[in-house]
Amino acid sequence: MPTVRAFFAKVGAGFAKENATTLEPGASARFNRIGGRSRQALFARYMVGRTAIKETLCYPADVVIEFVSYPLAFMGYFFFVLAMAAHGGAIGGDAAGASVSALITYFSIAWMLRMIVDQGVDGDVAAEVQSGDVALALVRPLPLAGFFFARFVGLGLARLVYYGVPAWLLLMLLFGDEIRVEPARLIWFLPYAVIAFRMAFEIQFAIGLVSFFTFVNQQVSWSFDMLVRLASGLIVPLSLFPPVVALWLEALPFQYIYYRPIQVLLEPATPSALLSGLAIGAAWTLALHLANRGVLALALRRHVIYGS
């Protein structure tokens, strides 16, 4: 039975052979056209993802620093919820109906997802635009979005192993009594998580594209990240907002990054409801992808790079 490694080695050999004969001026355009349909492109994406993982591991201190940063950032929420429960006997405010356990479990999963998908693609795209390196990116035999998504997948895997799982263990150690997940619901959670992953990429990439138009997008990135945190249910589950606000937020796609996947784990639902939720999430992701393609095409038409 062929292994994944052997499969990619075979694909790679094909890529190298064709690359040697066809990558002349203009070939990259042709390569872009066949994009995700070709095995060469698949291999190129695999190599980009692999390189991203290796880059991460080149700096072990960075991994430790990044890992430590996240729990410190979100511990406040846990202690605040626990303190309110300890003082009032129950959670108050809009969360009166929610149990401490449900809130702690919600925040645990939300922040674990955040550690995987919060990769700063927007900043990376902006850096390429600002430095002019986007010119080099555009001559790669891989579409710009494809290149960044391949990196996103590679880094996502690395983050799952080096941040997500250890963070989960840490949270279990600290709040294990309060974290309750039904393993059977993981079957539905996984496809929702895949959609969350892709949607998070599309949103970060979209913000990165803003730099083609404004050059500097640091504050735009930060502001939009705040909006996403608010509208995706990362900080407050959407069900705890006032009904009117919740209604508005549920009409937006961001809920599919954190709120929906976590609800799948926490709340019982019928298969048809789960399937329709999945379909809507996928449709939103596709719409974002198509919008990004359109905006990128528009950006590249008007973008000027001053070579030196």
Add this chain to the structure above:
Amino acid sequence: MRALALLPVFLALHLKVMLQYRADFVMGAVGQVIYTLLSVAFIGAVMMPGAALDGWRFWDVMFLLGFGDVAFGLSAVFFFRVFLSFESAYIIQGRLDQLLLQPLAVLPALILRNIDLNHLAVVIKGVVVVAVAAHMLDLAWSAARVAEFVLLAASAAAIYGGLYIGFVSLGFWFRRRASLARPVLSLNYLTQYPLTIYPGPVQALLTFVLPLGLATFYPAQSFLGIAATNGVAEVAPWMMPLLALAVAAFGAGVFHLGLRRYVSSGT
């Protein structure tokens, strides 16, 4: 003194740069508003109406949040860019060489070059939150109270600044690509809630080891007249400027110790 004389010149310079990217500033300000809404939404969602955490009611917590924003924003204007990029840009890429050649002390030159006026949005937002919280708490403002608030906020900002400089200076000893800024910045998130919600070791860490909590929690507690509970100390307002001077001096001391070890990367 020379650095102080140059401060208005650099402020004008950075203002011009900021005005080149007005949309970015406006978006940053919008982001600050959303961030505040997030914090209010979370605390409002979880905190029972009329409930108090060791004497801290909803609007007391909001006041703490606003005070923290004022202090953090003030420090961020002068130190945050250094905090984020010092190790990679100045030590690994060697940009510190330029500063060593300039006719101004290295640390002031570093700070002046990296002023970021975008963070004024945080200060403004903090002032608004404090004003609303103070109104809801029926706090009476007088000239003396305003002066006390300004002094406490400036002291807290100096404590943040001293800590940031101390932390980035570790880059002279431990070279790496990522800044130690992120964990310290993350710790800062913990200080937007009353320290009493945390276990003893965390309270001690945020008070004595990395005094981010010392900078905001204790002054706010004192300003609001909330009685200390559960063995939490009270810090008199007059002590804050002294503590700020000590932390700032510590940060500058570590920086100058590290500077002696600096070896240019030659790039």
